[in-house]
Amino acid sequence: MNTRSLLTGLRFVDSFFPSGGYAYSSGLEAAVQGGAVKTSDDLARFVTESLTAGIGEREAVAVGMAHRAFISGILEPAMTADHELDAMKLGYEGRMASRQMGRQVIRLAAEQNDRSLLIEDYQAAVEADETPGHIAVAMGLTLAAAGWSKTDSIAAFLYQVATGYVAAAMKLIPVGQREGQRLLDGWLEVIERVSRQAAEPCAMRSWSPVQDIYAMRHSRLESRLFRS
Template structure:
């Protein structure tokens, strides 16, 4: 696949679709995103992140080097595949996401959040046959692929869906930083503002990536995630 073409004109987002994207990005969505730090807790424990500036840099790097080149790109391609009803493509993308989780905790996170979103979608009004396809993905639906279907159901354009995905990640990660570093609320808002500035270009880049350009190569993130499994004191599940 050659990547997803970025629209050249601004697409109007219906109010109902915009509200649903806000809902999907909310920490209150019952998928457990707030319970993961994605190795940030171990970065704090090891002394790599000790304050606001380092936390902001860590999360910005993670957005650009990891999320933007892997999960955002996979979600973009899954969004298009769900729209086209391409079940084979969905399976390939889900397999890729699961195979690129470099620790037990990171794989467990994407599987647990994917399953939880499936259950949430089952409780919404209307019947979507694609939901059964999502639920049946072996061994579990991944979070980016599940989110992509939820976003397609809103009727929102792709770019706005990816902005929602990235902002939901950012808000959860900032909350993790507040607890793990720890930081105050004002510091958290400054970090979130920096991430909000960095998200649109990360989304635009993710939308251009072809299959061979997607990658999840973040060695230190993987090492710290593995170390988190045996960390003595933990607040988070990853």
């Protein structure tokens, strides 16, 4: 990967990117209030399960499918992944959060990448409500357009998910920045392994009942800091 490709893609996975991700906890807030996550060790297990059996077999695969679609120049597989992902995301809040963040990514990608008709076509389909526009699909297409490899694109997406969990946890439980960095370091091997697996052609699947249940409970919390 050359330096320009690296920097172009990094803008979309950086916390500074205006996707609105800071407003979502992906069910973590409900898990904290429900007593499932009280310490950093609890958080480590919660996120590891999500990265392996949940997001790692669902969104991570969708990133890879979208990346392959861009490389092939055929948009249909990416849109198929988008619709499958929409059906598999059980919680309404999480589903809508993913759509909102994906739309932000693809709008800016289409605006700033005037050499990719496929990106423009996907963005037009999203705006016309012909496809949901989930962030995993948007990121797969965008990072492929930036020149990133499939495995690196998936890893970057998963790392962004992990940092999002840590950022939310710092507002919900006694976890500081140094502890957050320790947690991220512990997840790197998981992210690397899951990224390699998801990069191979495979069907999306998901088994993360604990995370899904807490994500669905979030809307019924009496007090909330996050939107999901």
